[in-house]
Amino acid sequence: MDFAYTAAQTALAGELAALFGRFAAPPRLRAWADAGIAAFDGELWQALADQRWLGLGLTPTHGGRGLGTDELTLAACEAGRALAPVPLVATLLAGEALKAIPRPAQLGALAAGDLRVALCLPPPGRLTPTVSVLDGRVSGALLPVVDGLLADAVLCADAAGNAWLVDLRGDGVRRRQLATLDLAHTAAELVLTDQPALALGPAGPWRDRAAILSAFEQLGGAQRCLDLAVAYARERYAFGQPIGAFQAVKHKLAALHVEIELARANAYFGAYALAEGEPGILAEAAALARASATDIYLLAAQESLHVHGGVGFTWACEAHLHLRRARALEAALGSAALWRERLLGKAAVPAQA
Amino acid sequence: MDFAYTAAQTALAGELAALFGRFAAPPRLRAWADAGIAAFDGELWQALADQRWLGLGLTPTHGGRGLGTDELTLAACEAGRALAPVPLVATLLAGEALKAIPRPAQLGALAAGDLRVALCLPPPGRLTPTVSVLDGRVSGALLPVVDGLLADAVLCADAAGNAWLVDLRGDGVRRRQLATLDLAHTAAELVLTDQPALALGPAGPWRDRAAILSAFEQLGGAQRCLDLAVAYARERYAFGQPIGAFQAVKHKLAALHVEIELARANAYFGAYALAEGEPGILAEAAALARASATDIYLLAAQESLHVHGGVGFTWACEAHLHLRRARALEAALGSAALWRERLLGKAAVPAQA
Amino acid sequence: MDFRDSPDEAAFRRQARAWLEANAPLRDPHQVEPGVFENWPDAAQMQAARDWQRRKHDAGWAGVFWPPEYGGRGGTIMQQIIWNQEERRVLTPPAVLLMGQGHVGYTLLAHGTAEQKQRWLPPTLRGEYAWCQLFSEPGAGSDFAALACAARREGDHWRIRGEKIWISDGAYADVGFLVTRTDPDGPKHKGLTCFVVDMRAPGVTVRDVRHPNGGSHFSHVRFDDLRVPDADRVGAVDDGWRVALTTLMYERFFVGAWGSSGAFGGPQLRHLIELAGRCEVGGRPALQDDAVRQRLAAFTVRARAIEHMSYRVLTTVSQGGIPGPEGSIVKMEFARLSQEMTNLGLELMGPAAMLDGADAPLAGVFQAALLENPCMRIAGGTDEIQRTIIAERLLGLPQESHVPRDLPFRDLPRGGGWRPMA
Amino acid sequence: MDFRDSPDEAAFRRQARAWLEANAPLRDPHQVEPGVFENWPDAAQMQAARDWQRRKHDAGWAGVFWPPEYGGRGGTIMQQIIWNQEERRVLTPPAVLLMGQGHVGYTLLAHGTAEQKQRWLPPTLRGEYAWCQLFSEPGAGSDFAALACAARREGDHWRIRGEKIWISDGAYADVGFLVTRTDPDGPKHKGLTCFVVDMRAPGVTVRDVRHPNGGSHFSHVRFDDLRVPDADRVGAVDDGWRVALTTLMYERFFVGAWGSSGAFGGPQLRHLIELAGRCEVGGRPALQDDAVRQRLAAFTVRARAIEHMSYRVLTTVSQGGIPGPEGSIVKMEFARLSQEMTNLGLELMGPAAMLDGADAPLAGVFQAALLENPCMRIAGGTDEIQRTIIAERLLGLPQESHVPRDLPFRDLPRGGGWRPMA
Known part of the structure; x- marks a missing residue:
């Protein structure tokens, strides 16, 4: 029974949190939105490369730290907490994919920060845009692609359900920026014509891995929302006492804490599944982790804003940045309801006739 | 704009409440359960007949009071509040049915308390037991029938969707008592062979009328649950103050009050529809009233018990009688989900393909 | 038990509708309306709003419920509500002059x-007068009676010093209805006094407070030794709490009556059903x-x-009464419902939910609502404040008291609990 | 990040399982289990329980975590939990001797x-000893420290007078672990003292308290001048709060660990899915x-x-720590989940939900749960008490204080709120 991070892992997460703290996102996000600048923190990205965070799971030969998937989950959690305006999670995931092929050249570029990866693995459906592949070259339109505006590659799926890492640096790429709810990441429409790509095998397990990492990102964001609300509830007085002393606020925050800890418990099962790698466990764990974390990030952002009262409905309050981000993270990989339905398909309940 | 009861109607409801109060149900229900006696208060039934409550909507010629459907809704509400162990609502509804045919002889018997009516109009479905009719005589099995153990007639539907008032006094009736969750009413399996019956026309509008009256019964029960919880929260001290002073309890009760008032608003629309009588409005109003009231009675009973703390989980506390009754009322006419789905079928949303 | 117009009400409605349809185009009920917090x-737009108001006034339709001596129509409050419902059916300039004729006017x-x-x-x-209501402060929101903005008497004038926030219409108001603290030594509910102030006077600074959607709807107002003549004081000195409560009561009342206009729920529910028809x-x-x-059906039941x-609520009014905290239920529950409908809308959109504005489905109306809904649950009294009012005033539950942790056991207030069955 | 047994844990589990399977038949995991409040x-049954306990004792499996000098196995607390998990796999007499070996024993x-x-x-x-825990009183439930049952010293004895309620196992307990008030003049948390009492002694009256399901599970216990020797006092005089907290901590801990046994959620969820397969x-x-x-999937996610x-929680234990209020989460959330699953089960049954016992689907297991679930949300600390503990101890939110309504405005504690953007 060892269902926890080690002290060393927790310390590592603290280091990353400190780095994100130095590049505090919220004021930047607001300033970029006002100035119409696309959301991406190049200095932070460079620092992440310099300190070998981008190669967290890669071997030192490739400029990495040689750590395991547990550390990837911690990095995702910290990125979520910090609203980090960089494509860290997608790039870390691409690192895992490139390790598996393996592609040493790309691994070096990735660790050095020269391969920014966007992720486009929405849940499959009639209306989901997919690309087609001919002779290993990818064509078609993808929409919307988070971070697609400035990514060097995109991890996406074709209509047959295979995953590809498509190079976005050639001539056959047209990008159109889309207006986004989320202020921390851009989105774009990508039109691809005969772009070179690496085959990553079936898309399902990559979507599941992405779901688990995104669950940690959601969890980090949810925790930050709760932390903000708790801090405000301790400092803000009404009726002669801190509002956090009133049960209406106190119990709301306790209930959020409970939901976050339960979601964290399911996310830990996701971390276990990431390490195990067995597709069946991965699928089940992804559904559990992602269903829990999607719901709690949305709720935590909404209720954190609410606890901030009038302060919550200002541009200056961090809560709305999370409310926006929570929706964007839900949108990118599918709602909790979709993941719950997937879970039932896997479980004792027979699928719909 | 006159969306309220008149003062005279409210006074009438008060009279009925006082009568129910004199025959206080909770201690009787507990005693009958312990003694294995079928739940039915014969003295109360006689008093209801003597005071012409059973003929509320019938003309004085038939021994009634000649009042309208608004008064029927008030009577249902008071019966629900009091957990009255008599088939009042079904009998009042049967009175409306007999008026429409019309059948003066039966009306007199009904007002005199000599025609106790059971209701068996569960939502239609593959597994719903229905009866068949040949030459105006009804055969088949009905299960479970609330109050069916001692009723003189049952209002039920055949497979073709027509409603019948079936005489239960002949030889062709076999009754089997069923163990019930609800301590206020019996349930039975009825096996009918060629029993005489009166045709009441399409069952749909009768089911809708029953749903509206039962919504008032649920509302009365919900209000009683809230009243009990409020009274307890004012008298019970913990941590040096009445528990109702704590926001955890106070806001829970306020939220219940809000839900009850919203359900009441939809029930009023049901009362309006009962008076109007137009089948389309009746169907819409029944779905609105019944969906709201079913949910709130279940919740109010559950949370009233919870607010009573340790006292709530005793045989002596009234709350569990309502928890049982709330489930039985839901069971008899279909869950809130079923009524919601019916509402959608009627509304702008296209029915399922 | 009838929610339809009485014959008198119906006659008034016909009259109002006839004038309105003759003077303004019909509103498209399916049109996405701009949010409250734009x-x-x-x-x-200000000038158009003033012109429209003047036109109503000259035709005898302004201030339906106000006495004729102040330019009103001298009607009933029910007629005022019918007028408001009918006015929503036609396309009018932004309703920026509402507050003066609404709760501030009534006060x-x-x-x-x-x-x-x-x-x-x-x-x-x-x-001619656009009003704003100067109540909330950075240190006094839910606990409005804790306001600190100070008024000090100087002969026949008062000197105002302090700040107000979350001021709707603050940016263009001509006059403001202000609550101040005049006696800091009394309990917080005593010692408040109300004034009408000139928002263009020296000593008044109005700044934007930006909304989560990036736009400006609210203002922050600072008073630096604003001089106000005592003749502009409303109500007695130190009796401002009672005066302000009138304002809050009417605010709640109009919000409560608003539900009948179809403005609550209807359009958003239609958008949601439209969306559900297009999404998978x-x-x-x-x-x-x-x-x-x-979920759609549950929203319908609730709406x-x-x-x-x-x-x-309107029936109470129609019968000459003034509704109590029941009116709050409409506001509170609509805000919660609206938030839930928004959440479903964004969930249904799938990946497109991350977009905004013209790039998003339905021109981003649900994305806009995402950032507005939370404010609806806060403005005009949070859910929590409403529940406390309902519990204490309607259910008779006690106010919170406090027992010191070190109180001797034998002095502990106690009561209730299990008793043996009789 | 692994929830599986460590090699040592796995070895212990194999050993325990081998003995258990050799000594008792396997439990049918699909069997409907009798409710907690039967x-x-x-x-x-009592004799069978004592026999089974004796058998475990003689084989060295009783008190896995207890020191050998008191008849225990001298193992780790993790081993105790593994034992508990494994013991659930086999069919044993009712676990009526649990309390003495559980939280009372640890205290x-x-x-x-x-x-x-x-x-x-x-x-x-x-x-040989069936224990009961004599804590709650009619006037002291959630506010357990407000208990009034009095112990008065008389030389080397104490005289006990008062009542206790919601006593599980009270009807057949041999001995009881009692908390009394010894100093009514001190603050309520001070002035408590613990004793072990003989439940068969004169002066002890045990009566049933009937459950909503009509049965008896709890007792009411009255002490009329029960004499208890001072040698049976546990802990120092007036230090009983600290002693009782140990009991409550272990109670919470074992409930928290219980979740890992599959006893939470699993069987009920299986019943629900079975029901959903039969209903329409x-x-x-x-x-x-x-x-x-x-809804089924959401229950699965939550379970x-x-x-x-x-x-x-178990990882904390496995690493030698004692879990804090996190353990409460398991109890609280399971109780809420169980109630929601019951609600769906009854909803799905349609008309048959009104039946009970043998006439009801699945032999009435959901009807029984309907009456038991609310108790799970109350017993061992209500949802509200748990949330307060979580908020104050884990989130550091302040305790409630109280400001008199007539406090002068200038003395009002204040802080926080809107500030202009930097």
Whole structure:
């Protein structure tokens, strides 16, 4: 029974949190939105490369730290907490994919920060845009692609359900920026014509891995929302006492804490599944982790804003940045309801006739 | 704009409440359960007949009071509040049915308390037991029938969707008592062979009328649950103050009050529809009233018990009688989900393909 | 038990509708309306609003419920509500002059002197005064009675010093209705005094407070030794709490009555159903998914309940009463419902939910609502404040008290609990 | 990040399982288990329970975590939990002797004198003592520290007068662990003292308190001048709060660890899925209704989260720590989940939900749960008490204080709120 991070892992997460703290996102996000600048923190990205965070799971030969998937989950959690305006999670995931092929050249570029990866693995459906592949070259339109505006590659799926890492640096790429709810990441429409790509095998397990990492990102964001609300509830007085002393606020925050800890418990099962790698466990764990974390990030952002009262409905309050981000993270990989339905398909309940 | 009861109607409801109060149900229900006696208060039934409550909507010629459907809704509400162990609502509804045919002889018997009516109009479905009719005589099995153990007639539907008032006094009736969750009413399996019956026309509008009256019964029960919880929260001290002073309890009760008032608003629309009588409005109003009231009675009973703390989980506390009754009322006419789905079928949303 | 117009009400409605349809185009009920918390209007829109007000006034339709001596129609409050419902059916300039004719106006009617009413009310009905309500402060939101903005008497004038925030209409208001603290030594509910202030006077600084949607709807107002004549004081000195409560009561009342206008729930629900017809869940049209259907139906049940609740409030009014905290239910529950509908809308959109504005489905109306809904649950009294009011005033539950942790056991207040069955 | 046994844990589990399977038949995991709040056992069941306990004791499996000097196995607390998990896999007599070996036993281990431990613990492990915990009172439930049952010193004895309620196992307990008030003049948390009392002694009256299901599970206990020797006092005089907290901590801990045994959620969820396979919604099998599927899936997500939460609690234990209020989460959330699953089960049954016992689907297991679930949300600390503990201890939110309504405004504690953007 060892269902926890080690002290060393927790310390590592603290280091990353400190780095994100130095590049505090919220004021930047607001300033970029006002100035119409696309959301991406190049200095932070460079620092992440310099300190070998981008190669967290890669071997030192490739400029990495040689750590395991547990550390990837911690990095995702910290990125979520910090609203980090960089494509860290997608790039870390691409690192895992490139390790598996393996592609040493790309691994070096990735660790050095020269391969920014966007992720486009929405849940499959009639209306989901997919690309087609001919002779290993990818064509078609993808929409919307988070971070697609400035990514060097995109991890996406074709209509047959295979995953590809498509190079976005050639001539056959047209990008159109889309207006986004989320202020921390851009989105774009990508039109691809005969772009070179690496085959990553079936898309399902990559979507599941992405779901688990995104669950940690959601969890980090949810925790930050709760932390903000708790801090405000301790400092803000009404009726002669801190509002956090009133049960209406106190119990709301306790209930959020409970939901976050339960979601964290399911996310830990996701971390276990990431390490195990067995597709069946991965699928089940992804559904559990992602269903829990999607719901709690949305709720935590909404209720954190609410606890901030009038302060919550200002541009200056961090809560709305999370409310926006929570929706964007839900949108990118599918709602909790979709993941719950997937879970039932896997479980004792027979699928719909 | 006159969306309220008149003062005279409210006074009438008060009279009925006082009568129910004199025959206080909770201690009787507990005693009958312990003694294995079928739940039915014969003295109360006689008093209801003597005071012409059973003929509320019938003309004085038939021994009634000649009042309208608004008064029927008030009577249902008071019966629900009091957990009255008599088939009042079904009998009042049967009175409306007999008026429409019309059948003066039966009306007199009904007002005199000599025609106790059971209701068996569960939502239609593959597994719903229905009866068949040949030459105006009804055969088949009905299960479970609330109050069916001692009723003189049952209002039920055949497979073709027509409603019948079936005489239960002949030889062709076999009754089997069923163990019930609800301590206020019996349930039975009825096996009918060629029993005489009166045709009441399409069952749909009768089911809708029953749903509206039962919504008032649920509302009365919900209000009683809230009243009990409020009274307890004012008298019970913990941590040096009445528990109702704590926001955890106070806001829970306020939220219940809000839900009850919203359900009441939809029930009023049901009362309006009962008076109007137009089948389309009746169907819409029944779905609105019944969906709201079913949910709130279940919740109010559950949370009233919870607010009573340790006292709530005793045989002596009234709350569990309502928890049982709330489930039985839901069971008899279909869950809130079923009524919601019916509402959608009627509304702008296209029915399922 | 009838929510339809009485014959008198129906006659008034016909009359009002006839004038309105003759004077303004019909509103498209399917049109996406701008949110409550959009940017404030520009000068042209302000002028249009004043012109429309003047036109209503000259035709005898301004201040339906106000006495004729102040330019009103001298009707019933029920007629005022019918007018409001009918006015929503036509396309009018932004309703930026509402506050003066709404709760602030009613407060002046109730507490102003004859001279004050004569001075302020007729120009308000003519569209000459845009009002704002200067109540909340950075340190006094839910606990409004804790406000600190100080008024100090200097002969026949008062000197105002302090700040107010969350001021709707602050950016273009001509006059403001202000609550100040005049006695800091009394309990917080005592020692408040109300004034009408000139928002263009020296000593008044109005700044934007930006909304989460990036726009400006609210203002922050600072008073640096603003001089206000005692003649502009409303109500007695230190009696401002009672005066302000009138304002809050009318605010709650109009919100409660608003539910009957169809403005609550209807349009958003229509958008949601439209969206559900276009989106898919698990490869099928969302409208065929039972879980989505159940949620849509539950929203319908709730929207209708709020509408019917609003008829109950109106019935009280129609019968000459003033509704109590029941009116809050409409506001609170609509805000919660609206938030839930928004959440479903964004969930149904799938990946497109991350977009905004023209790139998003339905021109981003749900994305806009995401950032507005939370404010609806806060403005005009949070859910928590409403529940406390309902519990204490309607259910008779006690106020919170406090027992010191070190109180001797034998002095502990106690009562209730299990007793053996009789 | 692994919830599986360490090699040592796995070895212990194999050993335990081998003994258990050799000594008892396997339990059918699909069997409907009797509820927690059923009637208490009869004499034969009591004897069977004592025999089973004796058998475990003689084989060295009683008190896995207890020191060998008191008849225990001297193992780790993790091993105790593994044992508990494994014991659930086999069919045993009702677990009516649990309390003495559980939280009451641990309290005695922590606070008893060597003589007391020698006197009480070994017979407990041999199955000779059935214990009950005498904490709650009619006037002291959630506010347990407000208890009033009085102990007055008389030389080397104490005289006990008062009442206790909600006593599980009270009807057949041999001994009771009692908290009394010894100093009514001190603050309520001070002035409590703990004793072990003989439940058969004169002056002890035990009566049933009937459950909503009509049966008896709890007792009411009255003490009329019961004499207790001072040698049976546990802990110092007036230090009983600290002693009782140990009991409550272990109670919470074992409930928290219980989640890992599969006892939480699993069987009920299986019943629910079985029911959904047999019932219909709108003329179709309920399992094909997306709304029902979503609810089933949500329960699955939650049941698994509680299970995984329980692994997190166990990891703390496995690493030598004592979990804090996190353990409460498992109890609180399981109770809420169980109630929601029951609600769906009864909803799915349609008309048959009104039946009970043998006439009801699945032999009435959901009807029984309907009456038991509310108690789970109350017993061992209500949802509200748990949330307060979580908020104050884990989130650092302040306790409630109280400001008199007539406090001068200038003395009002204040802070926080809106500030202009930097």
